[in-house]
Amino acid sequence: MFKWLTEFFRLAKNYIVFALLISLSFFLISTNNNVHTRGLQVLGLFTTSYLESGVHDVISYFGLASRNKDLREENAHLIDLIARIRAAMTENEQLREMLKLREQSHTPLIPADVIGRTSDGGRYFVTLDAGSASGVRVGDPVVTGTGLVGIVFAVNDDFCLVRTLMDGDSRIASKLVNASADGLIVAGDFGQLAMKNVSRRYLVNPGDLVETSSLSSLVPPGIPIGMVTKATDEPGNIFKQIDVQPAVDFTSISAAFVMQYTHPPEASKLGREALRKNK
Structure with a gap:
């Protein structure tokens, strides 16, 4: 979790700072009761909502990518485990058949x-x-x-x-x-x-x-x-x-x-x- 967060902030720090400044600007505008700024207040709310949605999507993407990697590794491990189990079952069946043959054979x-x-x-x-x-x-x-x-x-x-x-x-x-x-x-x-x-x-x-x-x-x-x-x-x-x-x-x-x-x-x-x- 910490690893992908560090990587995300390294790649997107400039965009994050820009988004924070924009958000702060719109916050200051939204707290101003001047009639002339109401249009900017509406635009600020819309932009802030859009930015929050984008950041959430980016975070979700990195989280899913990390989860995907974990699932792929787990899947590979399970496939290997299944192959080993099948090989063991095949060998076990062969040994049972050979034991039966040895018990029934009249030839040394x-x-x-x-x-x-x-x-x-x-x-x-x-x-x-x-x-x-x-x-x-x-x-x-x-x-x-x-x-x-x-x-x-x-x-x-x-x-x-x-x-x-x-x-x-x-x-x-x-x-x-x-x-x-x-x-x-x-x-x-x-x-x-x-x-x-x-x-x-x-x-x-x-x-x-x-x-x-x-x-x-x-x-x-x-x-x-x-x-x-x-x-x-x-x-x-x-x-x-x-x-x-x-x-x-x-x-x-x-x-x-x-x-x-x-x-x-x-x-x-x-x-x-x-x-x-x-x-």
Whole structure:
């Protein structure tokens, strides 16, 4: 309050002095009972009223400007607070889903935090703070409480690199739950996945669930992958064009489990050879 008053008087002191002198002049005229000064008395009252109104408006303006600044700062603080609360709620929900998964899983799980992301030129990896010292191996599936994240691509003692489903080289055998149709999940456009090699003869609708297939050599069956958002038949193509919304939010994932999945011997060999060829 004191700050803006000081600034106001610094900028407008000459005008204030002038207004005070004018007001004093009109006051002296108004106290004079001479008949010849009555016109000036009326003009003085009108001018004084106008000046008071102007000064009040100026004071109100500076007061509102100061109040506006306070409100903007408070608004910015509230926006930041809301963002922090939403992030905490999202992380809390992820942890609840992961706790539920850990209680229900029949496969040993290694917990890890996401400590890095790489997204460039069609590549999409995440780095976890768990490595071979914790039991992580190349080819191990990585999951959250909502679904499949990807496959361990490289590992050292303390960290591992995970090729996610959004990576351009990712290929995961998948299944449409409702249609009982198998296909292949690959990275799609605009944050979506695409399901390939599903015949046009199958009925596929938005909302249909997609999960890992028993045909996969890399991951156990039944892990959620996502939900169909669009399915179309293209002229001259024997396969459907299917867009899938990932079950995992790759932009906000903060923790995951590495599954110590025991691959069937032949499937394990084929899967690991495929991973080596894609490196």
